[in-house]
Amino acid sequence: MIHLDGDLAAQIRAHGARDYPHECCGALLGTEDAGGRAVRGLLPLSNGRDDSPRNRFSISADDVRGAERAAEARGLGLIGWYHSHPDHPARPSEFDREHAWPWYSYIIVRVTGGAAEEMTSWRLTDDRTHFDPEEIHPAGASQAAPPGHAQGGSH
């Protein structure tokens, strides 16, 4: 299970809607303990895939190092990543699997016609063959927001 604090789910949706029809991406900053994972903050990042931003995203090694430093400065860890799937389901593609790392949480939000819809979270299995779903808490965070609700996130 992964818990999203406060309005972080809305912020992810807002980022996805704002960048539509391109994919958005960002880092999940948070904690992990015996009780599970909790996302305490986000670090929105620029999609590095200028050549195909509608169905690809990339985050450079420099941005990964920057996200690690940002997490550390807040007493948190870098626990995963989020990105959007414009006009596609919120489930991992084969391309996602080929490029994924184990342990990280991967949150995906579907954005249809500019409106953010369902949101899911996934973790790559250790043998790299597939993703396991990760329940998002609170449960309402994974549901599509009412019209207009996801448009006002702050970054």
Next chain:
Amino acid sequence: MPVRVIVPTPLRRFADQRSSIECEAVTVGDALRQLTTSYGELKKHLYTDDGRIRSFVNVYLNDEDIRFLKQEQTQIKDGDTITIVPSIAGGAEDAGLRFIV
């Protein structure tokens, strides 16, 4: 030469939860091979099936990306640090690929 290899957080579970590992090596490639020999589960996350470093695995010698040095043949000096840094990529389905779950 003694060298310290920094293991990224997502891979530490495959290296006895260690954040860094000391080894003796002449080149960066030697050090990485030692790492994956000692901790076999790391190999599939760092290398493709044909033995090349995966495209989203970045290897730095001190603060320099080895792609701008002599890649895996880059020589190590006493006290160097090798850092493995992930880059992150993904994206939605396209005509050539399928969803997997």
